[in-house]
Amino acid sequence: MKALFRLNWQLVTHTRRNLWVILVVVLVAAGFVPAAQAQGLGDFTHSALMTKDTIKAAYQQVNRYVTPEQPQVRQTGQVLDQAWSAANVMYLGGAMDDAFNVRDGMTRLGAALVAGDRSGYPGLVELALPNRAAGRRLQLVSQWLIAQDQPVQRRVADSASALAQFVPLAMLCLPFLLVVVMADGWLTTARHASIQAAVPVGLPVQAAVALAVRSGLAVLAIAGAMGLVIGGGALVGGLGALRYPFTLSLGARLTAVPMWVNPVVLLTQTLLVSSFVGSLMLLLNSWCHNVWLGLVLGWGVVSVPLVFPAIAHWAWLPLAGLTPQAIMTGAVQNDGGNWALGLIGADGIMLLWSAGLLGWFAWRTQRLAR
């Protein structure tokens, strides 16, 4: 077994395609902090200004010239008015560097957005407001900041703030990178039947080892990237507030957790998503016997939740799990109307599918070997 692991490790670390992936990951991670600072990524004041404008624009849709006659529409106007006033407090607090007003504005804005989303904003024709999950996130973060007497992160200025911006981006790209790493999971073995026959373990175990080694490489690459981002942030402004809150949804509810949990979640997601992508690629390998065709098909599958988000909302498909950044923020649950679909649920479904695909692959290869 040890020899099999070593053989696979040598194979993946000498594959040019994997070296490319590592090169890309290193380049992006190394340049992330300077690029984020130059482009103003995560600029709190700008984001608060845009939120304020969004709400005001929506308010004017229902209340531009007259106070609406229908009580429900009038209530929409009132909720939006409250939300706008809270967003204004948050924005001005940010502009004046007043931590109290920022947190107060966030709390009130969160409450108004949750109330508004519950009502469904009757009377609004063009609905483009932050959703209930965003409102709940604001509430949780502000509660945490008030309890810990912490200021809000205003821009990428240290390791913690860099990590807060990098992790969602990494999660978005994760399935695409994994498809590349997993692209030849079975092809090399399948092409060398004599070696395959000489290995003293069965085909499913060989496949599982191939999958495990590639997952390990992906985890190492992502961990290295996070190390570079943390290092880059530390060079600019130190480690920062590692207990700054961020929200994630494990089950039906959003929860606030400290920032240091973020890398743990990303690495866990890398492992879980790689189990699904890996088993999918094994099956594709056994069908099309071509790494490049497998790549195109694999990218096709993992881009479905981005191109057709509505399909990803079907709970019994594994596609929601391929967008961990959207599940963590509650966006998938909110849009799909299925709050049971937290990280645990989506990952569980994805693991079930992985087991199914692996079983299918084992059955196929054994039937072909006979």
Next chain:
Amino acid sequence: MWWRYYRQQVRLLLRQPKTWLAGGLMLLATLSFGVRFNAASLPPERLRPSALATEIKTLQSATTLDGLATAALRQDQAIQRGLRGSVAARRQAMTVYLQRLDLNFYDANNYSYPAVYYTDRSLNADPVRDGHFGVSRMLAQLAGIARVAPTLPQAWLDEQTFSQTLVRVSAVWLPWACLLAIMLIGGDVVVRDWRHETVTWALPLSVHGQLAVKAAAVLTLVAAGVLAFVGLLALWVMPQNGLGHGAIIAHYTGHKFAFDLLTPAQYDGWLAVLLGLMSWLVIRLLMLLQVLVRRTGLAVGLAAVLGLTALVTLVRDGGTVRTWPLWLPTTYLPVGRVITGAQGFWYSAARLTAAQAALVFGLWIGGVELGLWLAVRHAQHQGVMA
């Protein structure tokens, strides 16, 4: 000999799986654009009769209306009537509608632009300036369409004709696709020969000639991919929405939100020139890096670093113009945006035009060609090249 060497290079490139990967990705992109994104990406300023009707209903159901509201109701009703009337009345209604959208530019408390301007999360978006730009562009386009297609076909107004689709797709995505395809196909085109030194040394062609032919072979395949993409798009779009001819493409002059109009032929001409210059620069730069570092990964990595410098150098900075990024080729990578002037507007740089892009690409090509000539001389001097 040249022709045979060129054919051999094309054949060799076609045998590489990554060439077919590039082709497959382009096909996927074409399909997803044709199936989903083209029909979905309508201009946000388009007139939506349902929103207009809702506003009229709301205003009519109010028990009391002040002077402003009464004027708004009358204007709404006039627009609604105009839409049902003659072509001239329809055009007038649309003009009035667009002018009303633009109120936010003159009154900070009137959030009148389409919601997308207030929800745009792109970095450093400015709803009022961007909204005014969008409305001014649509007004210019409406005037152009009215001149060449007096019946104001809906597909033209919604920018769904083939010419307008090509403008949208070539704004950013097509040049990026070209760039990635060149890096994918041509990233190892010189280094590969290091493995066959005896063959290279025996060729009766100079090294400079070989490199030029190799560059031409890579660009032939990329051009074929782009033409296939454009052809498929035409097959998809033209039967439904037509070609879209005449001066209908709004071009920002760079000053005071003033627009003039380009014909598709003018736009496509500039697009071909700039894409060609950009592609030649990229492949020759990749070759130079390969000759210098003699490693594919390192060469493509360095080229990618150069490309990614745009993320650090090109920043929309609230109207502050920085002149030195205007001399970097990465500033001009979104070729279509450069031609229509949108890139110049976004970065508050009136000089960021198609002509300036051609000049900068040309200057960089000169520099890279000189660097390549020197690098090859150095390699020959060391005895590693024929």
